[in-house]
Amino acid sequence: MMVKVNFLWLLLIAGGLLVLLAVLYYRLTRERERLGFYRRVCEDMNFYFMRYDILRDMVSLSAPAAAMLGLESPVRNFSQRVKEEGSRPGLPLYPLDQCLRSYEKDRFIKVSRDGQPAHRLQLHAYIFRDSRNRARHVVGMMMDVTHQFHKEAKLTVKAExxxxxxxxxxxxxxxxxxxxxxxxxxxxxxxxxxxxxxxxxxxxxxxxxxxxxxxxxxxxxxxxxxxxxxxxxxxxxxxxxxxxxxxxxxxxxxxxxxxxxxxxxxxxxxxxxxxxxxxxxxxxxxxxxxxxxxxxxxxxxxxxxxxxxxxxxxxx
Missing domain, CATH: 3.30.70.270 (Reverse transcriptase/Diguanylate cyclase domain)
Incomplete structure (x- = not known):
């Protein structure tokens, strides 16, 4: 009799765990779908993202950002590479370096690669700190404003x-x-x-x-x-x-x-x-x-x- 009761309890516990796992899986799936939706919306709006891990000195790029900039993700030893390779217009790491510096004020840059049309990017960065107010991560957002730039340039020409x-x-x-x-x-x-x-x-x-x-x-x-x-x-x-x-x-x-x-x-x-x-x-x-x-x-x-x-x- 005792064995039968224990077995029933085990079945109930196992069933509860299965239900809990099913709920967690459902919520995780919904969260992934929600994040995927937001990602697609951002991509449709020509937003590109990067994240800089300060402790690891590593930059991770979203797939569209990596493709647009022609870089592999992640970019390791970022600060050291900037010192060695430089950061000026035309160099590979220039957009990332400028984006990380745009946490106080938006920056606008021109990015071009051989054989491809130039992009005009609006940059902004957000600093995330730990409980001791130490900077740990920087999330950068790059918005492609090429169409808007050309539209405004045409209006300027028309006015002048x-x-x-x-x-x-x-x-x-x-x-x-x-x-x-x-x-x-x-x-x-x-x-x-x-x-x-x-x-x-x-x-x-x-x-x-x-x-x-x-x-x-x-x-x-x-x-x-x-x-x-x-x-x-x-x-x-x-x-x-x-x-x-x-x-x-x-x-x-x-x-x-x-x-x-x-x-x-x-x-x-x-x-x-x-x-x-x-x-x-x-x-x-x-x-x-x-x-x-x-x-x-x-x-x-x-x-x-x-x-x-x-x-x-x-x-x-």
Whole structure:
């Protein structure tokens, strides 16, 4: 009888253990599913994760982070490798090092690998401490903000550039020139107007007028060859600014080349009127303001128009 009772108790205990194990397994499975769901959500939102074990000096990466950065996980002897290999843009450990340093303020970096598009990452780290307030782990989060970066860059370009000519617009020109003019020893500021532009619009139509403005902008790019700050101030008025005018710079030749190139390119576009420029160039010395520089170049431009247009005037 006693054996039978003990056996029943054993069965009950075994059954209870099985039920407990089943409950634990169910909860563990649900927890894994929940964590897997959050992981997929984070991956869909372009989040990448890393964890730095301070005592073991080891960085563990999530699979997407390791794939994106081209690193194997875990990265052992991390701090020693950073000292030996360095941490600067282009080096493998640079993103991880920057992420660990972003616990006070988010950082933004550019990461690129050979043959793959560059990623723009927003970094933030969280420090986890033990009961004695000693730092033990750092969890880093890297968010891919490439799409947002390019979207904002396009909006910035749209706000700063003239929609027709793709030169800097009037507001951008003024802001740039106000903070730049007077900060170099010798500079050059040029104003240009298209001669008889109203006649172009009245005779050939506004579509032809827009083409002329586009040609002028392209001619400026060709002549300047990437040098200087180019802008459209409004209507048919353009400007060019060279911050550091070298002694060997031939201002006369530059002005002549601008006018000649505009005429040539308009002829190539078969515009049915001869297109020329009136140009006023001001050589700037000392601590001049934007207002002073504009007035000086505008005076030179006025003199060019008084002399019959299709010419340039240089005031030094």
């Amino acid at each position: 550039m003239d929609g027709l000519t793709r030169l800097h617009n009037s507001g951008t020109c003024r802001q740039f020139l106000e903070r730049t003019i007077g900060t170099s020893g010798r500079a050059l500021f040029i104003l240009m107007d298209v001669d008889n532009f109203k006649s172009v619009n009245d005779t050939l139509g506004h579509q032809a007028g827009d083409l002329v403005l586009t040609v002028v902008a392209n001619a400026m790019r060709k002549v300047m060859k990437g040098r200087g700050f180019l802008g459209r101030l409004g209507g048919d008025e353009f400007c060019c600014y060279i911050h550091l005018l070298e002694a060997e710079d031939d201002v006369d030749r530059l002005c002549d080349d601008l006018n000649r190139k505009v005429t040539e390119m308009c002829e190539e576009e078969k515009i049915a009127m001869r297109i020329t420029l009136s140009i006023g160039a001001a050589i700037l010395q000392g601590s001049m303001t934007y207002k002073d520089a504009y007035a000086k170049a505008d005076k030179a431009l006025y003199q060019s128009k008084e002399r019959g247009r299709n010419t340039y005037t240089i005031l030094s």
